Amino acid sequence: MNACSHLWTMADVRSGYLVVEGCYHCGARTSFFSDEAGVPVDEYKEGAHRWEYLSSAQAVSFNLRCTTCGRTVDLSDMAGLKLSTCEDPECGVGRLNREQGRGGSVYVALCVDSRHEGGRCVSDEGVAALSEYFNQRRRRKRIVVVPCKDCNDIDLCRGIVIADTGLTEF
Amino acid sequence: MMISEVVERTGLKALNAADDADVAGVYISDMVSDIITAAQSGCILVTLQTHKSMIAAANLVDAGMVVIAHGKEPPADVVELADKAGIALFSTPDDTWSYALKLVDLGMR
Numbered sequence: 001m002n003a004c005s006h007l008w009t010m011a012d013v014r015s016g017y018l019v020v021e022g023c024y025h026c027g028a029r030t031s032f033f034s035d036e037a038g039v040p041v042d043e044y045k046e047g048a049h050r051w052e053y054l055s056s057a058q059a060v061s062f063n064l065r066c067t068t069c070g071r072t073v074d075l076s077d078m079a080g081l082k083l084s085t086c087e088d089p090e091c092g093v094g095r096l097n098r099e100q101g102r103g104g105s106v107y108v109a110l111c112v113d114s115r116h117e118g119g120r121c122v123s124d125e126g127v128a129a130l131s132e133y134f135n136q137r138r139r140r141k142r143i144v145v146v147p148c149k150d151c152n153d154i155d156l157c158r159g160i161v162i163a164d165t166g167l168t169e170f
Numbered sequence: 171m172m173i174s175e176v177v178e179r180t181g182l183k184a185l186n187a188a189d190d191a192d193v194a195g196v197y198i199s200d201m202v203s204d205i206i207t208a209a210q211s212g213c214i215l216v217t218l219q220t221h222k223s224m225i226a227a228a229n230l231v232d233a234g235m236v237v238i239a240h241g242k243e244p245p246a247d248v249v250e251l252a253d254k255a256g257i258a259l260f261s262t263p264d265d266t267w268s269y270a271l272k273l274v275d276l277g278m279r
Binding site: 010013015057058059060062081082083102103105107134137138139140141143160161162163164165 | 191201202203204206207210211212222223225226227229230231232234251254255256
């Protein structure tokens with residue numbers, strides 16, 4: 001049976017907020033997508049964590065669906081995308097970015113929990129589908145999509161997050 | 171239609187030097203979260219947004235060219251980012267609606 005050469009389209013597009021929370025107990029940070037009418041700002045306990053609201057930005061959540069075979073790739077583990085500007089030779093993403101040269105771009109798929117507990121990040125399937133989707137009709141040089149776990153340190157890996165910051169600040 | 175023709179016929183100011191290329195379709199938005207879900211490859215992206223995230227979004231969706239309305243011009247680091255990505259960046263003194271009408275007059279749909 002021939003494998004499908006997927007032709008992806010965005011599906012299940014939802015508008016909402018990318019919310020960043022911090023634990024004032026251990027300093028950990030997490031982010032999630034919320035499609036509630038208002039940004040959730042309540043503090044709450046989760047195990048040993050004491051989460052508090054840090055920031056938010058208007059964002060979108062989506063899955064990818066193949067228009068040929070109907071397969072859907074769930075991207076609920078992705079919080080957003082970041083254009084990498086990292087050139088740190090100690091960082092895998094930085095090295096990859098330097099290799100692209102003029103016109104080349106590396107986009108980092110940011111997962112919902114930068115602690116990567118249990119090795120979790122945006123799925124390999126999700127990263128592959130994102131790469132296929134954004135390259136399938138592309139006229140310019142291909143982009144490369146990588147998961148954020150490839151960053152040496154996600155807090156230090158430089159880039160431009162694609163989010164509408166500042167529009168929903170309290 | 172080629173970028174150069176759009177520039178000449180709609181009176182755009184070039185903000186960087188970029189290769190001429192074919193463009194088709196128009197998308198108008200000021201929100202990057204909207205641009206990445208709806209703008210099509212090769213489109214003329216019309217916006218008021220001058221933040222670097224707009225270039226990141228335009229590059230991701232492979233926009234053909236970016237036109238910033240109301241005579242706004244982005245900071246140098248935004249132009250530099252557009253240069254690196256190979257995105258043609260322009261400014262128009264028109265408001266978004268007036269510029270959209272010019273594109274309609276050109277036959278853009």
